[in-house]
Amino acid sequence: MISDMLQKENVQILDCVTDWQEVVYISTKNLIDQGYITGSYPKKIIELTEKHGAYYVLCPDVALLHARPEDGVIRRQLSVTLVKEPVTFKGKSDTVRLIITIAAEDSQSHLGALQKIAEIISSEDRIKSLIGINDAEKLYEEFVSVQ
Template sequence: MRLSDMLRVENVRVAEKPDRWQDAIRLAIHPLLESGCVEARYAEAIIRATEQVGPYYVLTEEVALIHGRPEDGVIKEQLAVTVLRDPIRFSADGFDVRLLVALAARDSRSHIDAMKVLAGIFMDKRQIDGIVALEDAEAIYRAFIDADPASQS
């Protein structure tokens, strides 16, 4: 499944920094909930997992790939992207995060192509800096889609 199959422009948001990390998770998951891709319990399961094992989804400075287990309420595969105007920390000793990418995956295989594109973005600090500087959801969406070589064909 290509990135363009998993990310829709209406699932991209720019938001103010939430007060608590739990609210950041709910904010990131909200577009997936609105579009019927996950059940409400999905965000709560991620919050419980974080309380048990820590913020496993914070990948690098600026980036969190927020995801849970398929059986915790995934209905349909989809991505959502939220850029925070100000960073949040998911733990006292963790990175500042402004780019929240929420993933709803129904299995461990079908989204691999999209994840390869995301990995390329996440490993490129200049690309991340460019994305978090954008203030328009359409421009953020375009930055992700343009990073996918499959969308060029």
């Protein structure tokens, strides 16, 4: 369940960022500060992006940032960052505004949350609704209300 992995303080809305690297660092900062991941996690995401492109851009407007558990995950957790001005990631033509970061301790414990995320982003109308939200608490509620 998303509610098991997403804390309210890990949902944020930004007006803009300078580039995709900055959004990776901003999207992971709370997770680092709270001890869910180490500083090596965002660095690994950036390194993998430089090598393979933005493998985590799932569809227009949505990215699911992640690396492997051994790349700095301490405890499983999610963060959600909404950027009002779209971001272009390396090697992708689709722009992104909704960035979901997942820190998974293993290959299994986060699968329920991933299934719920897939439900959330499977509808273009729902994505449009999410990116139109201007309040972080409302964005949080939209994610955790998916049963």
